[in-house]
Amino acid sequence: MADSVAMLDGAPQIAAAAPGRSTRWDVARRLWRHRSFRFGLGLFAIVIAAAAFAPWISPIEPNKLAMRARFLPPSWDHLFGTDNFGRSQLARVVYGAQLSLMIGTAVVVINAVFGALIGALAGYFRQLDNMVMRVNDAVMAFPAVLLAIGVAAVLGRSTPNMILALSVVYIPRTARIVRSSVIVVRQMEYVQAAVAAGAGHWRILRRHILPNSMAPLMVQLSFLFAYAVLTEATLSFLGLGAEPPTPTWGNIMAEGRQYMREAPWIIAIPGAALAITVMALNLLGDGLRDVLDPRLRVQQ
Amino acid sequence: MGRVIFNRIAGAVPVILLVTLITFGLMRLIPGDVSAALGGISSTPAEREAIRKNLGLDEPAHVQLFKWYGGLVRGDLGRSHFLGKDVTQATFERLPVTVSLSAYSLVLTLLFGLLSGIVAALRQNTWVDQAAMMFAMIGVSMPNFWLGLMMIVLFSVHLGWLPTGGYVPFTQDPVGWLRSCTMPAISLAMLQIGLLARITRSTMLEVLRQDYVRTARAKGLPNYLVVGKHALANALIPIVTVIGIVVSLLISGAVVTETVFSIPGVGQLLTSAILNRDYPMIQGGLLYITLLLVGINILVDVAYAWLDPRVRYDGG
Amino acid sequence: MSLLSVRNLQVLFATENGEVAAVDDITFDLAEGEVLGIVGESGSGKSVTALSIMGLLPRPPARIGRGSVMFEGENLLTYGERAMRRIRGPGIGMIFQEPMTSLNPVFTIGDQIMETVRVHEGVGKAAQRDRAIQMLARVGIALPERRLDDYPHQLSGGMRQRVMIAMALICRPKLLIADEPTTALDVTIQQQILELLLDLRDEFRMAIMIITHNMGVVAEMADRVIVMYAGKIVEQAPIGALFRQPSHPYTRGLLDSIPSLADDRERLKTIPGTLPNPSALPPGCRFEPRCAWRVAACIASVPPLVAVEPEHHSACIRHGELAAR
Secondary structure, eight states: OHHHHHHHTTTTHHHHHSOSSOOHHHHHHHHHHOHHHHHHHHHHHHHHHHHHTHHHHOOSOTTOOOGGGTTOOSOSSSTTOBOTTOOBHHHHHHHHHHHHHHHHHHHHHHIIIIIHHHHHHHHHOHHHHHHHHHHHHHHHHSOHHHHHHHHHHHHOSOHHHHHHHHHHHHHHHHHHHHHHHHHHHHTSHHHHHHHHTTOOHHHIIIIIIHHHTHHHHHHHHHHHHHHHHHHHHHHHHTTOSSOTTSOOHHHHHHHHGGGTTTOTHHHHHHHHHHHHHHHHHHHHHHHHHHHHOHHHHTTO | OHHHHHHHHHHHHHHHHHHHHHHHHHHTTOOSOHHHHHHOTTOOHHHHHHHHHHHTTTSOHHHHHHHHHHHHHTTOOOEETTTTEEHHHHHHHHHHHHHHHHHHHHHHIIIIIIHHHHHHHHTTTSHHHHHHHHHHHHHHHSOHHHHHHHHIIIIIIISOOSOSSOOOOTTTOHHHHHHHHHHHHHHHHHHHHHHHHHHHHHHHHHHHTSHHHHHHHHTTOOHHHIIIIIIHHHHHHHHHHHHHHHHHHHHHHHHHHHHHTTOOSHHHHHHHHHHTTOHHHHHHHHHHHHHHHHHHHHHHHHHHHHHOHHHHHHOO | OOSEEEEEEEEEEEETTEEEEEEEEEEEEEOTTOEEEEEOOTTSSHHHHHHHHHTOSOTTTEEEEEEEEEETTEEGGGOOHHHHHHHBTTTEEEEOSOHHHHSOTTSOHHHHHHHHHHHHHOOOHHHHHHHHHHHHHHTTOSSHHHHTTOOGGGSOHHHHHHHHHHHHHTTOOSEEEEESTTTTSOHHHHHHHHHHHHHHHHHHTOEEEEEESOHHHHHHHOSEEEEEETTEEEEEEEHHHHHHSOOSHHHHHHHHTOOOTTOOTTTTTTSOSOOOOTTSOOSSOTTGGGOTTOOTHHHHSOOOOEEEETTEEEOOTTHHHHHHO
């Protein structure tokens, strides 16, 4: 790596002339300049708006039955068509967005707190590290979706249980990422200096280590949001999510599956909404990684 | 090399112990009285007692744990009350189906994931690169069950090219196997293709910048040797570690895909066990799949060591 | 006729601030069997010059602006990739600064040497092996038959550089370009490698272009020296003349800062300032902002290379006064 710079000899002097430490504004500007980040942000804003303004977008209730309006294909009156009970698919999809985002947010918050805490403690107190990481490894040995299925199946179907199942699966993954960046930060000179100056553990963790491990955590959380939304839909498609008739994207697709010959829009639209949401989050994650995580910045 | 293999296997032992312990503990998370839940509201106390006995819930926890490990060693993970079969037997009957589907999918993943990642890296910042990365981004964002359903609608319902579901064993009819497995394998592979393409691209870009690639060019080697030998051999080392993750995703994905395409594999076994609250089957299926993955990861680690002489000779 | 003849070479790099010239209007010759030293700080354009001769610059961002590189009477800049490949190896060999990272870690050194022979000469496996063993022995590696199956990480830094030399010379090139060949090595090993290069020059009758920031290495090796600063040649002279009568303030600065071979870490400490940003070069002499001898005329125009004495050129308008001191 060092030599690829030397290879260009004269040219990279300019790149090196850019300011070394990035300010918050600088990060925001670089994010804004990142094309796919901007695109992801736009898509995600649309999804959030759809969820936030659900009652305005669709004045019809998501569970309102209309037996005379069954299986209507998408049209001007029913933008996303209707299902076997004549329920408005537009209403069900935008209300489904609410639940998806809610579950995603809850999982992200829980991970941010517990994942960061476990990771920071394991990375900082080496005595804890071995034990915590062994358990982490074991949980991560299970394929993520399968473990979530197992936990959700055992706990029974409900939204809080779904959040719990997803958190159990993803916290070790978050913890591991925080831990490795804590280990790196811990060895930095200014942290060593703070230790030498007699600062307490808690102070060092809070003042020096956590703020400097934020970048990888942020990147992880945005990808985690994407996984959580995707896994939630998968589980509720398998009948492990909120009880019907609650409109979750997975539920809608599970119910629509038996009519996919006659009314493919029932599954096509929530799936597309799901794919767009996941893609938006992945694009945001890519942007954050390129801008925030200096180890990977070179790759763009 | 022998020492590397030994180290990896020894390193997996605590993981296996913890994995089995977690699986055991999982079943104790079932809220309320399992026997009541399983037997239904109308079940008599005697019936519930029988269910408890079958699940081994009538004994103290440490005895249960002891029996669990005892059974594990003998390959006895209890009986599926729904199938009326031994869990181990039921799993192993279905395993070949899942393995053949996953293997097909893995082949597609490696072929298209590696290829598009390498091409994108070699044509960095051209339209080829952008198209490949857009495709990869769509791949990692699409729910595989939805893709499967959409493919059924298009290729089976409208065009009538391929069957909507079902499974034909390869040994019985290779063409039939191909017809029955192609759509499931594609829908299953999409995520992993995207993932592998993205990782391959960034790894190749990293490797192509290395000094030894410049040395290879300075020796006057043709491009196919510079890229296909010197760069690729180094890029494969980190890529191989990703294969473990890819296989894990494939197997998780197979659970859902098998349900969508009505393929009688372990995945479908698990989903029907979930619907029927067949707890021993859920537990056993989860455990066997995880142990299979632990084994695959040992193989991946060994392959890693074999590819990287620095690890091969120093024991890593 | 000289072996290598570079005329008015200009190499441009695309950057965020537009195209900048990393190498600007470089002209020099190299005769058969001659050792030419190119000195300058990192960023002066010496490595870019070498890589453009080899056709190894990454394109984009690099681009040849103008000029020619004549090697044995043929302009390499007009060569396509395929033709260039036949030059690399049998025509020009190259070794690099970091023997650690310049060898491929996943192949044995035998494989890496033998493939060069295979590609250029198409001889059989046994012949390749014999050649590799001979060459390894020639560069001073003990028990070459056994070393052939070693991986780079099993060798010391000095051994790796010897392997690199063996690899670069296995097809008997007429010219060896050595880019900072000893910078990454221990002092005692540096000395051995330099001596080895000179021995090989005599034996193979090849020319060497040695790129370094270390005047000590130049003094040891070179017949003639080119001093580069910010992409331009500022002085060019036979080694004796350069040390006897340095005729550019930058060269003087470099000579003043010669440490003993024992310590090259404090290089250039006597020249204050840094290289100018290539996208915002001074209008006149590029060294002017750092120069203790600057006068008003230095800013007015870019000083051309003029003859101080036969074979000795300087790009300083005050070279006469410098010589008088």
